[in-house]
Structures are given as structure tokens and as C-alpha cells.
Amino acid sequence: MDSLEVLVAQVQALSGSTDDLLHLHGLLKQLDDSLQQQQQHHQAIQQCLLQLDPAKHSLGFLYFLDAFGSADISMDQSESFISTSATFINASSVDQVRMAPEKFTNVCKRMRDETIRVQRPIRAISPLHIAIRKLQPSSEYLTPLHADLLQICLLAKCYKAALSVLDDDIFEIDQKKTGLTPKDFLLFCYYGGMAYVGLKRFEKALELFQHAVTAPAFVLNAIVVESYKKYVLVSLIQNGQVPNLPKYTPSVTQRNVKSCAPDYVEFASVYSTRNIGDLKRSILAHEEVFQKDNNLGLAKQVVSSLYKRNIQRLTQTFLTLSLQDIAETVQLESPKDAELHILQMIQKGEIHAIINQKDGMVSFLEDPEQYKTRDIAQQLHGQIQKIIGLAKKIRFADEQVSCDLAYLSKIGRDRPNYDPEEFEVVPQKGFTNL
Amino acid sequence: MESVSDSGPGATEQLDVDAYASLYTGRTRIVRLFFIADHTKSPSLELDALRMAFKEIKKGENTALFKEVVEKIGERLGPSFLLEQDWIDSVDRRAAQRLEKLEMELNGYKTNLIKESIRMGYNDLGEFHYARGDLQQAFKCYVRTRDYCTTSKHIIAMCLNVILVSIELGHFVHVSNYVSKAEQTPDVQDPAILAKLRCAAGLASLESKKYKLAARKFVETNFELGSSFSEVIAPQDVATYGGLCALASFDRSELKSKVIDNITFRNFLELMPEVRELIHDFYASRYASCLGCLQKLKPNLLLDIHLYDHVETLYEQIRHKALIQYTNPFISVDLNTMANAFTTTVAGLEKELAALIMENQIQARIDSHNKILYARHADQRNTTFQRVLQTGSEFQRDTRAMLLRANLTRQDFIVRATKKQTP
Numbered sequence: 001m002d003s004l005e006v007l008v009a010q011v012q013a014l015s016g017s018t019d020d021l022l023h024l025h026g027l028l029k030q031l032d033d034s035l036q037q038q039q040q041h042h043q044a045i046q047q048c049l050l051q052l053d054p055a056k057h058s059l060g061f062l063y064f065l066d067a068f069g070s071a072d073i074s075m076d077q078s079e080s081f082i083s084t085s086a087t088f089i090n091a092s093s094v095d096q097v098r099m100a101p102e103k104f105t106n107v108c109k110r111m112r113d114e115t116i117r118v119q120r121p122i123r124a125i126s127p128l129h130i131a132i133r134k135l136q137p138s139s140e141y142l143t144p145l146h147a148d149l150l151q152i153c154l155l156a157k158c159y160k161a162a163l164s165v166l167d168d169d170i171f172e173i174d175q176k177k178t179g180l181t182p183k184d185f186l187l188f189c190y191y192g193g194m195a196y197v198g199l200k201r202f203e204k205a206l207e208l209f210q211h212a213v214t215a216p217a218f219v220l221n222a223i224v225v226e227s228y229k230k231y232v233l234v235s236l237i238q239n240g241q242v243p244n245l246p247k248y249t250p251s252v253t254q255r256n257v258k259s260c261a262p263d264y265v266e267f268a269s270v271y272s273t274r275n276i277g278d279l280k281r282s283i284l285a286h287e288e289v290f291q292k293d294n295n296l297g298l299a300k301q302v303v304s305s306l307y308k309r310n311i312q313r314l315t316q317t318f319l320t321l322s323l324q325d326i327a328e329t330v331q332l333e334s335p336k337d338a339e340l341h342i343l344q345m346i347q348k349g350e351i352h353a354i355i356n357q358k359d360g361m362v363s364f365l366e367d368p369e370q371y372k373t374r375d376i377a378q379q380l381h382g383q384i385q386k387i388i389g390l391a392k393k394i395r396f397a398d399e400q401v402s403c404d405l406a407y408l409s410k411i412g413r414d415r416p417n418y419d420p421e422e423f424e425v426v427p428q429k430g431f432t433n434l
Numbered sequence: 435m436e437s438v439s440d441s442g443p444g445a446t447e448q449l450d451v452d453a454y455a456s457l458y459t460g461r462t463r464i465v466r467l468f469f470i471a472d473h474t475k476s477p478s479l480e481l482d483a484l485r486m487a488f489k490e491i492k493k494g495e496n497t498a499l500f501k502e503v504v505e506k507i508g509e510r511l512g513p514s515f516l517l518e519q520d521w522i523d524s525v526d527r528r529a530a531q532r533l534e535k536l537e538m539e540l541n542g543y544k545t546n547l548i549k550e551s552i553r554m555g556y557n558d559l560g561e562f563h564y565a566r567g568d569l570q571q572a573f574k575c576y577v578r579t580r581d582y583c584t585t586s587k588h589i590i591a592m593c594l595n596v597i598l599v600s601i602e603l604g605h606f607v608h609v610s611n612y613v614s615k616a617e618q619t620p621d622v623q624d625p626a627i628l629a630k631l632r633c634a635a636g637l638a639s640l641e642s643k644k645y646k647l648a649a650r651k652f653v654e655t656n657f658e659l660g661s662s663f664s665e666v667i668a669p670q671d672v673a674t675y676g677g678l679c680a681l682a683s684f685d686r687s688e689l690k691s692k693v694i695d696n697i698t699f700r701n702f703l704e705l706m707p708e709v710r711e712l713i714h715d716f717y718a719s720r721y722a723s724c725l726g727c728l729q730k731l732k733p734n735l736l737l738d739i740h741l742y743d744h745v746e747t748l749y750e751q752i753r754h755k756a757l758i759q760y761t762n763p764f765i766s767v768d769l770n771t772m773a774n775a776f777t778t779t780v781a782g783l784e785k786e787l788a789a790l791i792m793e794n795q796i797q798a799r800i801d802s803h804n805k806i807l808y809a810r811h812a813d814q815r816n817t818t819f820q821r822v823l824q825t826g827s828e829f830q831r832d833t834r835a836m837l838l839r840a841n842l843t844r845q846d847f848i849v850r851a852t853k854k855q856t857p
Binding site (some may be wrong): 056080095157169170171172173174175180182183184186195207210211214215217218219222224248313316317318320323325359361363364367369370376377379380383386387390393394397 | 820826
């Protein structure tokens with residue numbers, strides 16, 4: 001008990017300058033084990049927490065809070081834990097928190113678990129969001145909390161809330177600053193993809209799933225396999241086909257991932273025949289697997305995307321076509337169904353057409369977009385700016401690599417007597433041999 | 435097929451076997467007759483073919499084929515076409531003696547190491563096996579002469595022999611190999627030999643479904659060919675194969691420059707007036723008569739040993755070409771008129787056109803309500819905008835992925851087995 005009080009006093013005294021904080025951090029690290037052993041004394045720790053100011057004494061507060069969280073928490077204590085953590089996350093000082101990213105992540109994860117336990121995941125969204133911002137050196141950094149926030153958003157079905165972090169492009173991976181692990185990265189891609197699927201932004205979802213599938217790996221990971229399954233289905237919805245995995249996919253994934261998801265591969269091959277009947281049969285045949293993987297809903301969206309795609313193909317071929325003929329070609333049950341489908345597609349802007357109910361004919365029109373509005377010009381400008389930004393990043397990365405010690409020493413080793421002229425000769429030789 | 439008379443559609447049904455067979459010599463004559471007998475639906479034609487084959491085989495010494503033909507005939511042609519065991523036995527006996535003698539001679543040459551004689555010995559042995567119908571052995575013997583060839587003439591002879599046997603065996607990969615070998619041999623001047631090589635190359639391309647290449651080879655064939663290659667192909671065949679492949683694969687300008695204005699190939703076409711008319715009809719856009727003519731030719735083409743497999747594909751391609759060419763110059767086409775020109779129904783035509791449009795072979799769209807086909811002129815400005823936007827977003831996506839991956843790799847962020855993973 002006394003030791004705790006001494007510690008509290010030290011925290012209060014040493015939360016001023018940077019040097020003091022470093023000293024305090026060392027102290028806290030030494031005492032961490034004994035703090036963890038205070039598990040039984042919840043009361044005592046809570047008492048200490050009350051004496052500390054989350055904003056001024058963030059580092060010390062964090063260690064106490066972590067000790068609080070690492071013990072078993074009863075149902076009624078969990079309420080106080082959640083609110084204390086939320087207040088702490090809100091008020092804590094960024095500089096102090098970043099000194100112990102692992103501890104901070106631990107506390108946040110614990111809070112996430114508690115909100116799930118009390119079945120109020122929505123409560124964790126806002127604190128986690130703030131926590132991510134406090135942990136990130138810039139919005140391009142990925143933190144271990146990203147995946148947690150996305151998971152919470154999925155559980156709370158607040159997909160829009162996920163956008164606030166998803167819309168930042170993630171480039172920077174830094175283990176030291178954020179305490180990130182490869183698993184966190186995979187989970188981020190997986191949950192992020194799912195959130196985008198929930199928002200029906202399939203293109204972005206595909207991008208994230210592809211990150212997960214192509215992440216560097218020596219062994220096959222369950223998250224990668226699940227991401228691949230979703231990748232297949234979302235590819236079908238978005239593009240109507242599953243592209244080959246990119247060249248840079250790790251070979252272990254390249255070789256094995258398909259055999260881990262045979263049902264999906266077969267489903268995709270049925271899709272490529274464009275036959276609705278076959279596809280429906282296939283979905284029935286694999287229903288159990290899809291259901292087990294929680295992908296049945298997505299699979300059903302794949303089927304409706306085939307209707308859409310088949311109708312879109314007709315617009316390439318015909319100027320006018322009767323509803324009857326459409327129903328036949330697309331294998332819809334009746335002209336009425338065809339009309340409904342086309343109506344929905346017109347509303348969503350997926351095709352441009354006019355339905356003539358009197359004759360039962362549909363006239364397909366050309367895309368009215370003429371690409372001469374200000375909007376288009378602005379859109380183009382925006383895209384170009386983005387690309388210029390990316391180009392800068394590439395140049396920066398290139399410079400970094402060419403100054404990288406490991407890279408330079410490797411290059412030097414492979415080519416001991418580096419001679420520019422000799423370097424020129426190599427490709428030419430290959431060329432003449434052709 | 436070369437004897438189609440113009441006396442009405444019924445006349446095309448019956449092939450004049452005598453005239454047909456007289457175009458060929460050697461083994462191919464028998465094999466072609468067999469092929470006709472196997473594939474025709476008319477029993478009288480079948481028996482005609484078999485009768486001729488029987489007589490032809492009797493002239494040679496291929497007893498295996500003799501047994502086969504007798505078995506095929508059964509007893510349908512009366513007592514003079516039954517199995518003659520005496521003949522078989524005597525031929526077999528003589529053949530065995532001859533084989534022994536040839537092998538002995540060859541061994542003698544081999545011990546004396548006289549290159550030219552060894553070559554001759556193998557050649558004789560090859561010819562013997564070929565006549566007896568053992569194509570595999572013949573092929574081996576001919577290939578072996580290769581090591582003993584001393585002049586380019588020998589090499590050419592070897593190549594031609596191998597090509598002949600390979601065609602009979604149906605090994606068309608060998609055919610094209612040896613054609614290129616022969617063509618690489620210096621100072622091949624004889625136009626007849628060049629023509630033979632062209633034909634063989636054409637056949638090989640035809641079999642591997644490279645119709646455009648086949649058309650080129652046939653069209654380039656020199657008329658000096660005459661009947662000198664009758665153990666493989668008749669000049670009439672060159673006209674038919676070349677003409678059909680050209681129709682199926684050449685575009686309009688190629689058709690004009692390489693076929694219609696080609697003086698050498700015109701000589702071949704004179705032998706097959708039907709094919710000539712066909713090509714001219716096609717070029718002059720008289721599709722109804724062209725397609726009608728094709729239909730008339732079809733039954734006989736189906737009896738051709740080399741073309742048989744490809745008739746359907748070639749016909750389909752020719753039809754597609756005709757449809758594409760018909761629509762090409764118009765902004766709008768009335769489907770009724772077009773259906774008349776192709777002697778088909780509007781509904782059928784619509785399906786065919788739709789399929790071609792989906793394959794992007796015709797740039798047009800169908801007004802199914804008014805039955806009119808409208809040409810579609812892609813707005814280049816719009817497509818460029820679309821492409822630019824799409825390429826831009828793809829580039830951004832790929833670059834982002836690349837940067838992220840580069841960072842992952844730099845941080846050594848690799849999914850490993852759980853044991854090694856840092857907690």
C-alpha cells in the first residue's frame with residue numbers, strides 16, 4: 001500500500017519535463033511487475049487513479065490503468081473501467097502516451113473487450129478513434145488500434161464511422177512507434193474490406209482484400225485465406241471475373257490459397273459461363289460452406305450482379321429490345337421481372353435506358369456524359385494532384401532506399417567492381433541472343 | 435468433289451469416284467477411297483469406293499490393307515471380291531524374301547562403310563516398308579538416311595520422303611519440321627519441289643487450324659506442281675483448300691491481291707470453277723449465291739480426308755466474314771433486306787449479329803423493335819476520357835499498394851509461423 005502511494009507521489013512529481021518523464025518511465029517499467037501483482041487490490045489502484053490527473057500525469061495514469069485492466073474485471077467494475085479509459089483517452093497527453101505505445105494499445109484493447117462484453121460496442125468507437133489519432137505520428141501511419149476500431153464498427157454496424165480512418169491512405173508501417181504486428185496489418189485489411197463491403201464500395205474493399213492476400217508471408221495465414229474468399233466474391237460483383245493474383249504475391253499464398261477455398265474457385269468458374277441457372281445451382285451446392293464462412297449474403301449479391309452484368313451486355317448490342325426478349329436472354333422469370341431490374345438499374349445510373357410500357361420495349365441510350373462539364377475538369381484535376389502527390393512519395397522512397405545502408409552494401413557485394421559501361425552491356429547481350 | 439456437275443442440286447450429292455480417284459496415286463488413293471466409304475451415307479457410293487480400293491490394292495503388296503478392304507466389303511460385291519488367301523500368301527512370302535535381301539545388303543554396306551550405299555539401302559528399305567504399309571518402320575528408315583546425306587539433293591529427297599510418310603501417319607508436327615529443314619537447304623531451285631513443300635506446309639497449318647498461314651502457303655504454291663505430288667495432293671485440292679482458307683481468314687484487300695489477282699493461283703482456280711466463282715461472288719458481295727454455292731460443295735468437302743475436320747469451322751468463319759463485310763459500309767441496315775441476302779430468318783440473323791457484336795467483331799447496335807442495325811461510331815473523345823480516368827485510378831491503386839508493400843518489406847513485416855512471431 002505504501003509503495004503505491006510513493007509511486008503516485010513520484011508520478012505527480014516527475015510528470016513535468018522530458019527528462020523527468022524518461023526517468024519516470026524507467027521507474028514505472030521496473031515497478032510494472034509489482035503493479036500487475038496488485039490485481040486483488042482494485043480498490044487501491046482505483047484510489048490511485050483518482051489522485052492522478054489523466055492529462056498531466058498521462059504516463060503514470062496509463063500504467064495504473066493497465067494494471068487495473070490486466071486483472072479480472074467484474075461486470076459492475078467494467079462500467080467504471082470503460083468510463084475511466086474513455087476519459088483518459090480523451091484527456092491524455094500525446095507525448096506521454098507515445099512513450100509507451102504497447103501499454104496504451106493494451107488499455108484500448110481491454111476497453112474494446114469490455115464494451116463487447118457489456119454488448120455496447122458502439123461506445124468504443126469514439127474513444128478508439130481518438131486513441132488512433134493520438135498514437136499516429138501522422139495519418140499515414142497504421143496503428144494496432146485500426147483493426148480494433150474497424151472490428152467495433154462492424155460489430156456496431158456503424159460502417160460509416162469506419163470511413164474516418166479508412167479514407168486515410170495508409171503507407172507507413174513502423175513497429176517502434178506504434179507497436180504494430182503483421183497480424184494487426186492483416187486484420188486491418190480484412191476488417192477494412194468488410195466495412196467497405198458493408199458500404200457497398202466494392203472497389204476499395206477489393207483493394208484492401210488484395211493487400212491482405214498479397215502481404216509478404218512465409219506461411220499461410222487464416223486471415224489471408226478468409227480475405228481471399230471475400231476477394232473472390234467481391235471481384236465477381238465488381239468486375240465479373242477473378243483476376244490472377246499479382247506476381248508479387250508470396251509464393252506460399254500463390255500455391256496454396258486456392259486449394260483452401262475450392263468452393264469459391266468453382267463458384268467463380270461457374271460465374272464465367274454467365275449462366276444464371278448454373279450459378280444458382282452452384283450457390284445451393286455450396287450453401288453450407290458459404291453459410292459457415294458468413295459469406296452467403298455476398299454470394300447472393302454475386303448472383304444479382306450477374307443479372308446486372310448480362311443486362312449491361314445487352315445494352316452494348318441492342319438499341320431496342322422487348323422486355324420479353326430481355327427476360328429470355330437474361331433468364332428472368334417474366335417480362336415484369338425484367339422491367340423491375342431495368343428500372344432499378346436506371347435509377348442507380350448503371351444503364352441508360354427508357355422503358356416503353358405500351359409496346360413493352362426498352363430503348364437503350366448512350367451514356368449522356370459528355371465529359372465537358374466543370375465537374376469532370378475538377379475531377380481530373382483532383383486525380384492529377386493525387387498522382388503528383390504519389391509521385392513525390394515514390395521519389396522520396398527511392399531516395400531513402402538509395403541511401404539505405406543495407407541496400408548499398410548488398411549492391412556492392414553483388415557487383416564488386418561496379419563499372420557503368422559493363423552494366424550497359426548486359427541487356428544488349430540478351431537482346432542479340434534473341 | 436472435282437466432278438460436281440451443274441445439272442442441279444441432286445447432282446452434287448453423288449461424287450464421281452472414278453474421276454476423283456484418278457487424281458491421286460499410291461497409298462493416298464486407297465486411303466482416300468476408304469475415307470469416302472467410311473463417311474458417305476450413300477451405300478452405292480460406299481461400294482463404288484470399296485470396289486476401286488480393292489482393285490487398287492491388288493496392284494500393290496499391302497496385304498494388311500487387302501484384308502481390311504475385304505472385311506469392309508463383306509460379301510456385298512459378289513465372289514470376285516473375296517479374300518484371296520493364295521494371293522496374300524504369295525505376296526507375303528515374296529515380301530519376306532525381299533526384306534531379308536534388303537537387310538542383308540544394308541548390313542553389307544554398313545560393314546564397308548560406304549555412305550552413299552547405306553543411304554540407298556535405308557531408302558530401299560523405307561520404300562519397301564511404305565509399300566507394305568508399315569509406316570512407322572518406313573518413317574524410321576527414311577529418318578535414318580539423314581546421317582548419310584551428302585548433297586542437298588539427298589537432303590531434299592529425305593525430307594520429301596519423311597513428309598510423305600508423316601502426312602500418311604497424320605504427324606503434322608514432323609511435316610512442318612521437315613518442310614522448314616528442306617527450305618533451309620541451299621540451292622533448292624526446282625519449282626516443283628518448292629511447290630510440294632508449300633503444299634505440305636499448307637496441309638500442316640491446316641491441320642493445326644492455322645487457316646491464315648495455310649491459305650498463304652497454298653496461294654503461294656507454284657503451278658509447276660501439276661500432278662507430281664499426286665501421292666499427297668491434287669492441284670484441285672490446292673485450289674479448294676487455299677480458296678476456302680483464304681475466304682475464312684483474309685481481309686478484303688488481301689483477298690484481292692493474294693487470291694484474285696494472283697496469276698499462279700488463278701491457274702489452280704481454273705481447275706475448280708466452283709471455288710473460283712465462290713471467291714468472286716464473295717468479293718463482289720453476292721453473298722446469297724456464295725453461301726448457296728458453299729452449301730452445294732459441302733457434302734463433297736466432308737468426304738475429303740484433310741478438309742473434313744475443318745469444314746464447319748471454315749464455313750462458320752466465312753459466314754461471319756460475310757456478315758461483317760455486309761454491315762461494314764452502312765450506317766444503318768434493314769435486317770429484313772439483310773436476312774434476304776443471306777437467305778435466313780430475321781430472328782436467326784439477329785442472334786448471329788448479336789453474337790458478333792458481343793465478340794466486338796461488328797461495331798453496331800441492333801434496333802430490335804424496328805429491325806434495323808445501326809453502325810456505332812465510338813466517340814473517341816469520350817472513350818479517351820473514360821480511359822484516362824480509369825487508368826489514373828488504377829495507377830493510383832497500384833502505386834499505393836506498391837508503397838505500402840515496400841514499407842512492409844522494409845520493416846521486415848512478414849507473416850511467419852506463430853512460434854517465431856514476437857508477442
